[in-house]
Amino acid sequence: MNPVAHSSIASKPYDQGQPCAEGDAEPTRRLATFAAGLNFEDIPAWLVERIRLHVLDGIGVCLHGARLPWTRYVADMVLGEGGNPVASLWGYGGETRARTSVTQAVLVNCTAGHAFEMDDIHKESVLHPNSLAVPVAFALAQALPGITGRDITTAIVSGYEVGARVGNAATTALFLNGFHPQGVTGTFVAAATAGRLLGLDPQAMQHALGIAGSMGAGLMAAQEGAMVKRLHAGRAGQSGVYAALLAKRGFTGIENILEADYGGFLSAFARTPHMERLLEGLGTQWEAGKVGFKMYPNVTSMHAALDAFRQLQLEHGLQAADIDRIAVGCGHMTYVHVAWPYRPTSVTAAQMNLFYGLAVMALRGSLTVDDYDADHIDAPDVMEFMQRIHPFEDERIENRGPAFRHAATVRVHTRSGMVLSKDVWERRGSPENPVSSQEVEEKFFANVAHRIPDGAARRITALAGRLDSLAAIDELTSLL
Numbered sequence: 001m002n003p004v005a006h007s008s009i010a011s012k013p014y015d016q017g018q019p020c021a022e023g024d025a026e027p028t029r030r031l032a033t034f035a036a037g038l039n040f041e042d043i044p045a046w047l048v049e050r051i052r053l054h055v056l057d058g059i060g061v062c063l064h065g066a067r068l069p070w071t072r073y074v075a076d077m078v079l080g081e082g083g084n085p086v087a088s089l090w091g092y093g094g095e096t097r098a099r100t101s102v103t104q105a106v107l108v109n110c111t112a113g114h115a116f117e118m119d120d121i122h123k124e125s126v127l128h129p130n131s132l133a134v135p136v137a138f139a140l141a142q143a144l145p146g147i148t149g150r151d152i153t154t155a156i157v158s159g160y161e162v163g164a165r166v167g168n169a170a171t172t173a174l175f176l177n178g179f180h181p182q183g184v185t186g187t188f189v190a191a192a193t194a195g196r197l198l199g200l201d202p203q204a205m206q207h208a209l210g211i212a213g214s215m216g217a218g219l220m221a222a223q224e225g226a227m228v229k230r231l232h233a234g235r236a237g238q239s240g241v242y243a244a245l246l247a248k249r250g251f252t253g254i255e256n257i258l259e260a261d262y263g264g265f266l267s268a269f270a271r272t273p274h275m276e277r278l279l280e281g282l283g284t285q286w287e288a289g290k291v292g293f294k295m296y297p298n299v300t301s302m303h304a305a306l307d308a309f310r311q312l313q314l315e316h317g318l319q320a321a322d323i324d325r326i327a328v329g330c331g332h333m334t335y336v337h338v339a340w341p342y343r344p345t346s347v348t349a350a351q352m353n354l355f356y357g358l359a360v361m362a363l364r365g366s367l368t369v370d371d372y373d374a375d376h377i378d379a380p381d382v383m384e385f386m387q388r389i390h391p392f393e394d395e396r397i398e399n400r401g402p403a404f405r406h407a408a409t410v411r412v413h414t415r416s417g418m419v420l421s422k423d424v425w426e427r428r429g430s431p432e433n434p435v436s437s438q439e440v441e442e443k444f445f446a447n448v449a450h451r452i453p454d455g456a457a458r459r460i461t462a463l464a465g466r467l468d469s470l471a472a473i474d475e476l477t478s479l480l
Contacts, residue, residue, distance in 0.1 A: 026259070027258050027259050027275065027278040027279055028206055028209055028210065028255065028256055028257055028258045028259060029202070029206055029255075030279055030282065031162050031165065031166075031192075031209065031258070031278060031279070031282075032202050032203075032205035032206035032208075032209055033202040033205070033206075034158075034161070034162075034282055034283060035158040035159075035161070035162050035192040035195060035196055035205050035209075036195065036196065036200055036201055036202045036204075036205040037202065038154055038157065038158050038161075038196065039154065040150040040151075040153060040154045040468065042283070043153070043154065043157050044286065044289075046289070047157065047286050047288060047289050048153060048468055050288075050289060050291075051153055051156055051157060051160075051288065051467075052153075052464055052465055052466075052467050052468070053293075053437060053440045054120055054129075054130045054134075054156075054291060055130070055134055055152075055153075055156065055464050055467055056440065056441065056444050056460070056461060056464040056465070057119075057120055057130055057293060057440055057443065057444060058113060058119065058120070058130030058131060058133070058134030058135075059090075059134065059444070059460060059464065059480065060118075060443065060444035060445075060447035060448055061112075061113050061115075061116065061118045061119050061130070061131060061447060062090050062091070062109055062112045062113040062131070062134070062135060062480075063090055063091045063112075063447065063448045063451050063452060063480070064112075064115075064116055064118065064369075064447040064448065064451060065111070065112035065113060065114070065115025065116050065118075065230075066089070066090050066091025066092065066108075066109075066112040066115075066451070067091055067451065068112075068115045068116060069227075070111070070115060070227040070230045070231070071108065071111050071112045071115050071230065073227070074107060074108050074111050074231065074234060075089055075092070075098070075108045078100055078104045078105075078107060078108055079098055079100065081104070082100070083100035083101035083104045084100070084101045085099035085100060085101075086099065086100075086101065086102060086142055086143045087099060087100060087101065087102045087104075087105035087106075087138075087139040087140075087142045087143055088105060088139075088142065088477060088480060089105055089108050089109065090108075090109050090112060090135070090480045091112065091451060091452075091480070093478075093480070102139045102140055102142075102143050102241060103238050103241050103242060103245075104238075105135070105139045106135055106136050106139050106190070106234070106237045106238050106241050107234045107235065107237065107238040108234065109135035109138075109139065109234075109237075110131055110132055110135045110136070110190075110233045110234040110236065110237030110238070111230050111231055111233060111234030112131075112135075113128075113130065113131025113132070113134065113135055113233060114128060114131045114182060114229075114230050114232070114233030114234070115230045116297055116351070116369070116372070117294070117297055117298050117299055117351045117352075118294050118297050118443075118447065119131035119233075119294065120291050120292065120293055120294065121291065121292055121293075121294060121300045122160075122164045122167065122287065122290060122291045122292075123290070123292070123300075123403075123405070123406060123430065124164070124167065124168045124277075124287075124290070124402065124403075125163065125164040125165075125166070125167020125168050125170070125181065125185065125287075126167060126172065126174075126175055126181040126182075126185075127163055127164060127167045127181055127182060127185055127186060127189065128182055128186075128233070129159065129160045129163055129164065129186075129189050129288075129291060130291075131182075131233050131237075132159065132163070132182075132186050132189040132190050132193070132233060132236060132237050132240070133155070133156045133159040133160060133163075133189050133190070133193045134156065135237060136159070136189075136190045136193045136194050136237050136240065136241055137152045137155050137156050137159075137193055137194075137197060138152070138473070138476075138477055138480070139241075140194055140197045140198070140241070141197065141473050141477065142477055144197065144198075147197065147472075147473060148470060148471055148472065148473070149466075149467040149468045149469060149470030149471075149473060150468050150469075151197060152197070152467065152473065153467055153468045154196060155192075155193045155194075155196040155197045156193055156288075157286075157288050158192045158193060158195075158196040159188075159189040159190065159191075159192045159193030159194075159196070160189065160287065160288035160291065161192070161282075161286070161287050161288050162188050162189065162191075162192035162209070163185060163186065163188040163189030163190075163192065164189075164287035164288065164290070164291075165277060165278050165279070165282070165287055166185050166188045166258065166265070166266075166278065167181055167185045168274070168277035168278070168287070169258070169266055169270070169273045169274050169275055169276075169277040169278045170185060170265075170266055170269060170270040170273055171270055171272075171273060171274055171402070172333050172402060172405065173270045173271060173272060173273075174269045174270045175220065175333065175337075176333065176336065177269065177270070177271070178219055178220050178221070179218060179219065179220065179269055180218030180219060180220050180222065180223075180229065180232050181218075182218060182232050182233050182236060183216060183217050183218020183232030183233065183235060183236050184216035184217060184218050184236075184269060185216060186216065186232070186233060186236030186237070186240070187212035187213065187215050187216040187236045187239045187240045187243065188209060188212055188213065188216075188240070189236070189240065190212070190236055190237045190238075190239065190240020190241055190243075190244075191208045191209055191211070191212035191239075191240035191241075191243040191244050192205070192208075192209070192240075193240070194208075194240055194241045194243075194244035194245070195208045195209075195243075195244040195247065198244050198245070198248050200244060200247060200248060204247045204248060205247070206253075206255060207247040207251065207252050207253040207255070208243045208244045208246075208247035208248075208253065209243070209253065209257055209258075210252070210253025210254040210255055210256075210257040211242070211243035211246055211247060211251065211252075211253035211254075212239060212240050212243035212244075212253070212257075213253070213254060213257035213258070213264075213265040214253065214254060214257070215239035215240075215242070215243065216236060216239065216265075217232070217235065218232035218235075218236070222348070223299075223337075223348065223349070223352040224340065224343075224345070224348075224349055224352070225343070225345035225346040225348055225349040226346070226348065227346070227348065229348055230348075258275075258278060259275065289431070290431050291431070292427075292429050292430040292431050292434070293429040293435055293440055293443070294429060295428055295429040295435060295439070295443065296357070296367055297351065297367070297368070297369050297372055298350075298351040298352070298357050298367070298372070299337065299338055299351060299352045300406060300427070301330075301333070301334040301337040301338045301354075301405075301406060302334075302338045302354045302357050302358070302408075303406065303427040303428070303429070304406050304407050304408035304424040304425070304426070304427040305328050305330065305354060305357075305358060305408035305410055305424070306357060306358065306361055306367060307408075307424045307427055307428050308408055308409070308410035308422040308423065308424040309326070309358060309361055309362070309410050309412070309422070310361060311422050311424075312410065312412055312420050312422050313361075313362075313365060316420055318412065318414075318420070320362045320363045320385060321415075322414050322415060322416070323362060323388055323412055323413075323414060323415070324388065324413045324414060324415045325388050325390060325412075325413040326358065326362070326388055326389045326390065326410065326411070326412050326413075327390050327391075327392065327410070327411040327413070328354065328358065328389065328390070328391040328392070328408060328409070328410055329391075329392055329393070329394025329396070329397060329408060329409035329410075329411075330391060330392075330393065330394060330397060330407070330408050330409075331393065331394070331397040331398045331404065331405045331407065332393055332398055333402075333405050334405055334406065334408075335391060335392075335393045337352070338352060338353060338354040338391075339354050339355075339391040340353065341355075342355040342356050342386060344356075344377045344378035344383070346374075346377075347372050347373075347374055347377060349377075350372055350377040351372055354389070354391055355386040355389050355391075356377065356382065356386070358389050359382045359383075359385040359386045359389060360382055362385055363381055363382060363385055369446075394409050396409065397409065404425060406426075406427050406430070407423070407424065407425045407426070408423070408424055409421075409422075409423045410422050410423075410424075441461055444457070444460075444461065445457055445461075448460075452479070456479050459475075459479055460476065460479050460480070463475065463476045463479075464476070
């Protein structure tokens with residue numbers, strides 16, 4: 001199915017016998033009603049301002065990721081297959097002016113968004129929503145007539161809210177059971193974003209969520225080296241769009257997908273979910289406003305440790321030669337996530353591993369995109385320094401609960417006998433320790449350097465900065 005306009009997407013009444021019964025699927029129904037009915041005027045001004053930054057950040061990480069090998073594999077496959085050319089593959093304009101179908105463009109662009117561990121992060125749900133919602137919204141906007149910046153903003157907020165709330169209810173149990181939230185829960189972000197742009201009514205949106213929840217997939221073992229981790233976001237984005245398009249046509253999903261006792265999304269993936277987190281403060285407590293930015297090109301769980309160590313370097317003029325041992329305390333989930341024995345198998349493995357990130361920071365004094373080049377991930381001095389790094393599960397952090405799962409305690413034992421300590425409870429870039437708009441813009445320019453012309457980068461920044469005032473988004477999409 002290749003939607004070109006609203007008029008080309010058939011909207012059929014649902015078969016009799018498929019009602020959304022009151023009370024049978026209450027949380028799913030209420031989330032669907034919220035997502036379908038959200039208006040731009042319902043969104044607080046402060047959140048609109050934040051979403052502009054998340055859109056800019058999302059565009060930047062997608063453009064950076066578009067030219068990486070794993071994204072190119074997916075793009076080459078898509079271009080080889082062909083498709084109704086209505087939506088752009090970002091970052092390919094100067095090369096082929098590549099266009100394909102909406103769902104295929106979403107597959108590639110969402111893969112690009114998660115291609116280098118720089119997409120935004122909602123801590124409680126363990127989701128990176130801008131690598132899902134932003135490509136989905138812009139691909140559909142190219143295919144549907146009359147889409148405005150306000151429409152895109154509203155759809156993205158819908159996706160952030162629904163996806164984050166499902167992830168909150170799943171808790172970190174979903175992750176610890178071995179599933180990758182971006183691929184598994186991410187389908188809800190994409191489905192709600194797409195469904196809002198397609199104008200689904202509450203019943204159709206409920207079915208879109210019920211379809212999307214059956215299509216999530218992704219295993220955490222991918223973090224130890226496989227390219228497929230990047231594809232989890234692409235497939236989640238594509239699956240969410242498929243779900244919304246099918247629901248638009250009258251295709252039905254599991255109406256009580258979130259609360260079903262047997263075979264429901266939460267009962268299957270999380271086993272002991274916190275169901276109250278689905279609806280708590282819906283419409284007043286904005287989960288979309290609790291999304292932070294990544295300021296290092298690696299997994300978020302190690303950022304607090306990197307922040308703490310970098311502060312010690314700056315405060316004490318600490319050099320690698322001065323260090324005898326680094327003890328890094330973290331919570332259980334972070335320990336599982338990043339403290340596994342490092343093997344230089346791929347860039348993915350390096351980006352997901354605490355030993356590598358901290359060793360590079362100690363030796364180079366910084367941690368940049370260049371440090372995650374395939375030619376650098378097995379540098380002998382880095383591999384040797386890792387022997388001085390000793391992570392452990394810190395009860396002080398674990399006892400504070402999931403809200404502090406990104407915290408870190410760092411103790412550096414020097415060869416002169418000093419012990420230098422720093423605790424970071426909220427990483428830089430989190431909502432609790434925010435970065436400025438200027439810093440997010442600087443990250444964007446760094447991400448797109450050598451990918452697009454400087455003038456185009458400046459124009460994208462200006463247009464994203466007034467996204468909700470744009471009557472049309474043609475100029476912005478043409479720059480991508």
